Amino acid sequence: MAKPVQVDDLARFCREVLTAIGADPETARDCTGSMLHGSVHGVDSHGVRLLGHYTRALQGGRLNKSPKLLFTRTRAGSGMLDGDNAQGARATYAATDHACDLASEAGIGAVGITRSSHFGPAGAYALRAAERGMLALVTCNSDSFVRLHDGAERFHGTNPLSIACPAPGNPWLLDMATSAVPFNRVELYRSTGTDLPEGVASDSAGADTQDPHLAEMLAPLGGMFGFKGAGLGGVAEVLSAVLTGMKLSPDIAPMGGDDFSTPRGLGAFVIALDPRAFAGAEIVEAGVKRYLELLRASPARPGRKVMAPGDREWATALERRKNGIILDPVTAAGFSELSRTLGIEPVR
């Protein structure tokens, strides 16, 4: 059994690797911040396992190591952020801060992001806004993995939606792919040789399959009501690609393709709302408090527990901050390699 790595040391290692390959301080900080958000909260698909990927993309030129972000305020509540092919977290944290600044003034603020890239866990940015006292919606589209409802080819990306509402204690935080499951769940089932749940993946003809080795595409959220999941994937598409003029999911080069030198031209979108511009900070705080109390006290099915969006994540974060994080074998091997080739102290 591998030894757990402390959160601070993991962050130190990621920052040092990114700095060693020439990423500027802001990129090293934000890229690390987003990966740690994933790893700390149990969103391991978007955690430090991505360090090797981002490193390769920064070294290959797909990502700009020293992007000059350009924010243009178009109206009182709106703006566009040109990411200059930044690593996605760098562009999206910046856009989130701009959206919060706009919301402070205009009550609501929206920022379209252009020339960005894979931004990791959408929840990281919604959480940033909530920590600034704002409600937020953060979304992006991504390379095709998910068929349409009644569709038979990969069309949308897993197109996440994250929505946060500040609350006393931890915020209310929803962070969801608009597919039923992420593709790495399929990969996990492949490695363990287990059947997939019903209705989450399809073979190359679009027919449902529970065999992870035959799974060629994901199903949209909703099963027989998959037109809802596909529609929500479309919301991500419309905001992130259509409103920004960036690439639609079917036009995006695969994240894991061979070309690590060409920028991928991704869009993303952030909306922030200031509670003080609506019912007012105190009323909103009292409302969300009552909502969470009612929700957590709602009777559960036998042997189950009712949780608010984010509750599982806060519990995982508490545990992992205390006990550390166990790296999967592939990530651990990658880290050893990075440590050797870049001369960086390994994670302890």
Added chain:
Amino acid sequence: MAKPVQVDDLARFCREVLTAIGADPETARDCTGSMLHGSVHGVDSHGVRLLGHYTRALQGGRLNKSPKLLFTRTRAGSGMLDGDNAQGARATYAATDHACDLASEAGIGAVGITRSSHFGPAGAYALRAAERGMLALVTCNSDSFVRLHDGAERFHGTNPLSIACPAPGNPWLLDMATSAVPFNRVELYRSTGTDLPEGVASDSAGADTQDPHLAEMLAPLGGMFGFKGAGLGGVAEVLSAVLTGMKLSPDIAPMGGDDFSTPRGLGAFVIALDPRAFAGAEIVEAGVKRYLELLRASPARPGRKVMAPGDREWATALERRKNGIILDPVTAAGFSELSRTLGIEPVR
């Protein structure tokens, strides 16, 4: 077989009934507009079958026949609309127009609605915004019908989300409940004596049931991934009730309860975005056009057809505007009664 009623005559009848019981012209217009949106587009649950309900609520005092709507612009992009217990469509069309006005100026506009009521089909208002060239999100919460994920009591309402994006021809229009099915689907299955689909409803202990007579609550969208549907129901709750200071779903008196004199204190929320404040009108129009072309050309499963959100509705509207609408027997009987008691020419 009942004779179909022409759309114009149906609208005429609704307006005359509402006017005859004393609703002001704006209420008669907007209430009729929202019901016709439902009936024309095949959203019959939110169509003219509600005329009797709204009439009773206006006559009983639950709804204000001559509300004085009060809009307060709080910041450049935000405002609150006090509905003065208006019929929900009256308040929500007005709020949508204000949100579009704000978006024209500030790039994005958001309006929280207070002291409103059942607003019918959310898509009616998102469509209004799209007709004004705006993207929009419209939502409300409603009385409890849907259990939480792993929950065993009615908690959220069916809490709809509607999102529209203007497009050449018909807009892209998503209008969805955050439950798997609406409750009137359960009622329909009861009347036909058919089993419900798996995982859409629960008995009084929260356990899944396919027996419509045992169904006491609805499941959130997503089946085993119902935490996503419940989270989306929460988005409606946070925007419509928390940000406005209005009632949470578990606190809302039932729509169909006996008390038709007490206002229900519902909130709702509208966000509008102006494409000209982001990538620009031409780029956005080209983007949505390409998106819809790619989507509609995406290969389908055998015997199925891939559709964009709204496509089924536009087809239904075309057919019903041409051939008229067949009223269900309960609605037809209610209309005859209204015609007799109010001395209004019946629908032909």
